Amino acid sequence: MTTITPFLWFDDNAEQAIERYLRVFDDAELVEENRLHDGKLFIATIRLQGTTLTLMNGGPDHKLTDAFSLSVSVETQDEVDKISDALIDGGGEQGPCGWLVDAFGLSWQIVPTLLMRLLSDPDREKAGRAQAAMMQMKRLDLQALQDAFDGR
16 A cells, blocks of 8 residues: 655654654654664654654754645634644744744644635635735634624
8 A cells, every 4th residue: 555654854853843742632643763873863653633754863954844834624722722832832933824833843734624614615705804814813813713704
């Protein structure tokens, strides 16, 4: 069976990132970890909410960028806040439109399912108001998105 797994290159903090991700996400698990080349190379596979990722300490030659991000679908404002806070804790940064960079340099999108419903609504005027509101936000605010959609 053919599979596709994102492979993430970290400088030297993949282990710490894994520890964080395993705490942040329900049903997260460490699938496998290895130390190669006399323990100098750390590589591990984890599963977060059913998505398998491989992380490696590969040195400073290749940096993580926002050209690649992990998108997390959430239902509630509490989930938006809890996951965002946990990922940016210790040096991350909240970005625009629900994007953030975690303390390890990995980009994430924390996306409420409500947003996708609002943006895909057939009433393009309402959807446009929701989109305009989103574009002004850093962390997404579900109530403010709904209010914009409703014209309030």
